[in-house]
Amino acid sequence: NAGVMQNPRHLVRRRGQEARLRCSPMKGHSHVYWYRQLPEEGLKFMVYLQKENIIDESGMPKERFSAEFPKEGPSILRIQQVVRGDSAAYFCASSVTGTGKAEAFFGQGTRLTVV
Amino acid sequence: DAKTTQPTSMDCAEGRAANLPCNHSTISGNEYVYWYRQIHSQGPQYIIHGLKNNETNEMASLIITEDRKSSTLILPHATLRDTAVYYCIVRGRDGNKLVFGAGTILRVKS
Numbered sequence: 451n452a453g454v455m456q457n458p459r460h461l462v463r464r465r466g467q468e469a470r471l472r473c474s475p476m477k478g479h480s481h482v483y484w485y486r487q488l489p490e491e492g493l494k495f496m497v498y499l500q501k502e503n504i505i506d507e508s509g510m511p512k513e514r515f516s517a518e519f520p521k522e523g524p525s526i527l528r529i530q531q532v533v534r535g536d537s538a539a540y541f542c543a544s545s546v547t548g549t550g551k552a553e554a555f556f557g558q559g560t561r562l563t564v565v
Numbered sequence: 566d567a568k569t570t571q572p573t574s575m576d577c578a579e580g581r582a583a584n585l586p587c588n589h590s591t592i593s594g595n596e597y598v599y600w601y602r603q604i605h606s607q608g609p610q611y612i613i614h615g616l617k618n619n620e621t622n623e624m625a626s627l628i629i630t631e632d633r634k635s636s637t638l639i640l641p642h643a644t645l646r647d648t649a650v651y652y653c654i655v656r657g658r659d660g661n662k663l664v665f666g667a668g669t670i671l672r673v674k675s
Contacts, residue, residue: 454608483661483662483663485665487606492665492666492667492668493603493609493665494665495662495663495664495665498661498662505661506661506662509662539606541608541609543609543663548661549661550595550596550597550656550657551597551616553599553611553614554611554663555611556601556608556609556610556611557608558607558608559606559607559608
C-alpha cells in the first residue's frame with residue numbers, strides 16, 4: 451500500500467505566478483488535511499477536506515489560497531499570485547475517517563520556493 | 566482540543582530507552598493522545614496513539630496515567646536515526662485536525 455504521495459516535491463515559482471500542489475491519499479482514505487511549515491517554524495493546519503467537501507478551512511488564508519478534493523483524482527492546494535512569504539513546505543495527510551480514533555499519515559511534502 | 570506541554574529538548578544515549586513526557590491536564594474523556602515525530606524536514610511520521618490503555622507497537626510504547634493527565638512515549642532502544650522532533654497531540658473523538666505544538670527535540674548521542 452503506497453503512502454501519501456505529494457507532487458511535485460520541489461516547486462519554484464516567480465512572484466505573481468500560480469502554484470498547484472497535489473496530494474494523492476493512501477488507498478481507501480477519503481479524508482485529507484493540508485499543513486504548512488514555514489522555515490524554522492512549526493506545522494500549521496490549513497484545511498481539512500473530505501471527498502468533494504471542505505470540512506474545516508479555519509487555517510486557510512482568506513485570499514489567494516484554495517483547496518479541493520474532487521470525487522476522482524488527487525487533492526489540490528492552489529496558491530494564486532504567490533509572494534515570497536508563501537515559501538514553505540506544504541504537507542498533506544490522509545486518514546480513513548475524520549474521527550480521533552483513526553491515525554493520519556503524512557506525505558513527504560512539497561517545498562515551494564518563490565523567487 | 567486540549568493543549569499539551571512537553572520539554573523543549575532531551576538527550577538520550579544510543580541504545581538506551583528514551584522516555585518523552587507529555588502533560589495534558591485538561592484532556593477530556595473522549596480525547597485521544599497521539600504521538601508523531603518529524604525527522605529533519607521530512608513529513609511527520611505517525612508513531613502511536615491511545616485513549617486510556619497503554620499501547621505498544623513496533624516503534625514505541627505509550628504509557629498513559631490512570632487520570633489521563635499525562636503520558637510518556639518510550640522508545641525502547643534509541644538509535645541515532647531516532648533524533649527528531651517529537652510531538653504529543655491531544656485529538657478529540659470528532660476532532661478532525663491534528664494541532665501541532667513546538668514538540669520535544671530528542672537528540673540521540675553515541
